[in-house]
Amino acid sequence: MRSFYAILKRExxxxxxxxxxxxxxxxxxxxxxxxxxxxxxxxxxISMQAMQMPLASGINVTDMVLDPMFANMxxxxxxxxxxLTMRLFAEEKxxxxxxxxxxxxxxxxxxxxxxxAACLVVFLIMLALTWLYPVLLWLYxxxxxxxxxxxxxxxxxxxxxxxxxxxxVSSLTENQIVAAAISFGxxxxxxxxxxxxxLAGPALGKVLSHLSMLEHFENFSKGVIDTRDIxxxxxxxxxxxxxxxxxxxxxxxRG
Amino acid sequence: xxxxxxxxxxxxxxxxxxxxxxxxxxxEIIGFLGPNGAGKTTxxxxxxxxxxxxSGYARINGLDxxxxxxxxxxxxxxxxxxxxxxxxxxxEAYLRFVAEVKGVPARQHQREVDRVIEQCGLQAAxxxxxxxxxxxxxxxxxxxxxxxxxxxVLILDEPTIGLDPKQIIEIRELIKxxxxxxxxxxxxxxxxxxxxxxxxVVIINEGRIVAEDTPERLTGKDERRVVLEIKGPEAEVLAxxxxxxxxxxxxxxxxxxxxxxxxxxxxxxxxxxxxxxxxSIVSAGWSLxxxxxxxxxxxxxxxxxxxxxxxxx
Numbered sequence: 001m002r003s004f005y006a007i008l009k010r011e012x013x014x015x016x017x018x019x020x021x022x023x024x025x026x027x028x029x030x031x032x033x034x035x036x037x038x039x040x041x042x043x044x045x046i047s048m049q050a051m052q053m054p055l056a057s058g059i060n061v062t063d064m065v066l067d068p069m070f071a072n073m074x075x076x077x078x079x080x081x082x083x084l085t086m087r088l089f090a091e092e093k094x095x096x097x098x099x100x101x102x103x104x105x106x107x108x109x110x111x112x113x114x115x116x117a118a119c120l121v122v123f124l125i126m127l128a129l130t131w132l133y134p135v136l137l138w139l140y141x142x143x144x145x146x147x148x149x150x151x152x153x154x155x156x157x158x159x160x161x162x163x164x165x166x167x168x169v170s171s172l173t174e175n176q177i178v179a180a181a182i183s184f185g186x187x188x189x190x191x192x193x194x195x196x197x198x199l200a201g202p203a204l205g206k207v208l209s210h211l212s213m214l215e216h217f218e219n220f221s222k223g224v225i226d227t228r229d230i231x232x233x234x235x236x237x238x239x240x241x242x243x244x245x246x247x248x249x250x251x252x253x254r255g
Numbered sequence: 256x257x258x259x260x261x262x263x264x265x266x267x268x269x270x271x272x273x274x275x276x277x278x279x280x281x282x283e284i285i286g287f288l289g290p291n292g293a294g295k296t297t298x299x300x301x302x303x304x305x306x307x308x309x310s311g312y313a314r315i316n317g318l319d320x321x322x323x324x325x326x327x328x329x330x331x332x333x334x335x336x337x338x339x340x341x342x343x344x345x346x347e348a349y350l351r352f353v354a355e356v357k358g359v360p361a362r363q364h365q366r367e368v369d370r371v372i373e374q375c376g377l378q379a380a381x382x383x384x385x386x387x388x389x390x391x392x393x394x395x396x397x398x399x400x401x402x403x404x405x406x407x408v409l410i411l412d413e414p415t416i417g418l419d420p421k422q423i424i425e426i427r428e429l430i431k432x433x434x435x436x437x438x439x440x441x442x443x444x445x446x447x448x449x450x451x452x453x454x455x456v457v458i459i460n461e462g463r464i465v466a467e468d469t470p471e472r473l474t475g476k477d478e479r480r481v482v483l484e485i486k487g488p489e490a491e492v493l494a495x496x497x498x499x500x501x502x503x504x505x506x507x508x509x510x511x512x513x514x515x516x517x518x519x520x521x522x523x524x525x526x527x528x529x530x531x532x533x534x535s536i537v538s539a540g541w542s543l544x545x546x547x548x549x550x551x552x553x554x555x556x557x558x559x560x561x562x563x564x565x566x567x568x
Contacts, residue, residue: 006355010341017343096339100400103303103333104356105325251306 003106007114008121011088015122020084025126028080028081035072036133039065043141060225061141069133070151070221071169075160077123078191082183084122086176088115089248093174108248112241118165123159127152147223154220157233158213162187164240171247257302257408257438261311264297271297273462274311279455281407282435286449286470287442289459290561295442296336298459299412302440303333315408323508329358332401336412336442338393342386346377346396348402349385357404371399375429391422399428415448427452446554449560450474458560465560473556479503479522480549481529486515487541496520498533501528515544 015021018028024074043064050059101111134148166183194228197205209215213236218228257279265273272294279285282310289295301308301314304324313320315327341349350368359367372378375395380388385396394414401409414430416424430452433439444448449456458466458473466473485492488508496505501523506516522528529546536543 002358002361003356006352008351013348014341015342095342096335096337097341099300099305100333100335100339101356102305102334103331104353105329105358106356107325161412161430 001110003104003110004114004117007111007116008179009104011115011118014086015118021125023121024080024083025122025129026077028126029129031076032073032130033133035076036065036069039068039072040137048081051195061137061143062147065141066134066143066147066151067086067221070155070217073130073155074158074217077155077162078187079184080126081123081159081162082166082180082187084119085163085170085183086180087170088119088167089171090174090176090179094176100150108245112167112244112248116163116241119163119167120160123163124156127155127159144223148222150220150223150225153225154217154229157220157230158217161213161236161240164237165190166246168240168244168247170242256316258314259298259302259311260313262298262313263306263310264294264301264306265309265543270462272301272308275459275462275464276311277464277467279438279440281438283455284430284434284439284441284453286447286453286456287440287459288444288456288557289312289442290444293459294462295444295459295557297397297462299333299410299440299442301398302410303331304328307441320419330407332403332406332409334397334401334409334414336416338397340393340396342384344386345382346380346385347372347382349396350399353400355439359401361405367403368382371403374402375399376425390417391419394418394422395413398426407438409433409437410442411439412442413444414441415443415445423448446557458557462562466556474550479524481520481522481532482545482547482549483518483520483532483543484515484538484545485518485536485541485543487506487536487539489516491543492516492518492536495535495539499528499531501526515542519549527564 001215043059043061048084057200059062089098108115134143137143162183165186167177169183170176170179173182188235190211191213194209194215197209200203210232218233219226259275259277262272262275263270265476275298277285287295287298299555300306302313302320304320316330318327339354344352347368351364354367355361360510367567372381375398377392377395377399380392380396383391385417390548395476398411398414401411404443411430412477414428418426427448430439430441432455436458441449441453454469455475456466456468456470457464483496490501493505493507496502496518502520504521506519508519520532532548
């Protein structure tokens with residue numbers, strides 16, 4: 001446990017003593033802020049028009065602002081999280097510090113979870129700073145609180161899954177660019193794999209749509225908590241953390 | 256104590272280390288010597304559990320380095336080649352991190368960090384970023400992290416590479432100070448360093464051990480040749496030298512600018528007839544300007560072993 005905290009502290013120190021965390025968080029906030037602003041402005045324009053035409057109804061702030069805001073934030077995460085995870089193992093492999101680190105009495109699990117937790121903390125800070133948008137929305141439009149909470153829960157689970165995948169890819173290479181590119185590609189693939197549903201047969205199609213990250217996220221942003229979705233993301237995390245673990249251990253048995 | 260028993264490592268079909276066996280007793284400092292690419296680092300990486308051997312085994316303090324890796328690593332200090340450090344950290348913060356990871360109890364962190372800073376002379380670098388330190392200081396930080404938590408066994412891979420002569424002497428003194436209470440493997444391809452710090456030398460070439468002995472005995476096996484500088488007619492001097500009983504051969508070397516000649520005399524096995532040679536020269540009325548035993552340097556031993564090995568292959 002002591003090593004876990006040591007790794008966690010060191011990784012957080014690296015994120016915040018270098019520009020990495022500040023740049024990634026800032027860009028994330030700028031982009032998500034811009035998307036929020038345009039959705040909100042568009043919504044207010046539509047609702048002005050709706051007031052003049054009493055027949056038009058059924059527009060609500062959850063569908064028109066929150067839902068797209070969460071969808072947009074998840075897309076920006078897809079672009080940003082590989083940049084947070086790419087250095088975690090690749091950099092240490094390249095500079096040789098991993099060899100020294102592994103000569104200390106440290107378990108692979110402590111190393112892995114220390115790094116995972118540090119990246120998760122940066123991600124949570126990033127996510128926490130977007131609370132401003134729903135709060136602003138609430139001042140003017142009184143949206144339902146439920147979908148806001150579930151939306152954030154969905155983003156958190158999804159972000160953790162991205163980090164687990166990014167960590168695994170980073171443990172396979174010593175080149176950070178390669179790690180980022182592969183993580184980005186793999187996440188996008190998991191994201192969009194459901195698109196092949198229509199082309200694949202009924203059985204395979206169902207499997208593909210169940211594998212899709214997007215599919216499982218949609219419920220959250222609509223305010224629905226389905227255990228299937230939660231289990232999907234938790235399994236995703238476990239699978240990729242397990243594979244990272246194997247990849248770290250492999251050097252102990254690989255010839 | 257370190258026991259290495261028939262350790263072999265193949266990378267695919269390429270043998271990196273073949274059938275290496277040696278022992279290091281507790282408190283002993285041994286030099287692990289070999290040209291670049293001889294298999295030193297590969298052997299060391301197997302010792303610290305970085306990768307497993309293809310066959311054979313190694314034990315540190317009686318524990319198998321592979322099966323009991325975690326316990327072995329608790330008592331092991333390691334300095335890898337090229338000293339990989341976290342360049343973005345400050346010296347003290349880095350050492351504190353190492354203390355935490357090595358499992359030093361929280362109350363003793365500061366004391367332990369202070370101790371290694373003191374021992375490695377790092378006071379001036381305490382608050383500096385590791386990436387900004389000179390090579391010598393980085394090397395010392397590397398040694399500091401290795402001796403943190405006072406391990407019984409130290410494995411140092413090329414600890415003085417890239418240092419200036421003064422720094423080399425300092426590091427050498429530091430390593431020498433471990434003699435008697437730490438078991439140390441010092442890998443190097445710089446021979447004087449090994450002969451000055453180590454009680455025993457293991458020489459490895461192309462993945463195999465080619466010699467293992469004390470530096471004195473490795474270099475002292477041929478102490479039968481004497482170099483003389485004598486002022487006198489060359490032919491007569493040579494004849495006179497050959498006539499001394501106990502002298503096996505005598506030969507003249509290239510003449511230096513002044514009129515003294517250089518001669519190499521080989522004495523018969525087990526005989527030291529230096530005094531007889533001196534008397535014979537002086538009684539002939541010539542001046543003896545210089546006389547010394549020709550000792551093989553470790554370089555000579557090394558080159559000879561390595562070329563012998565290639566000759567056999």
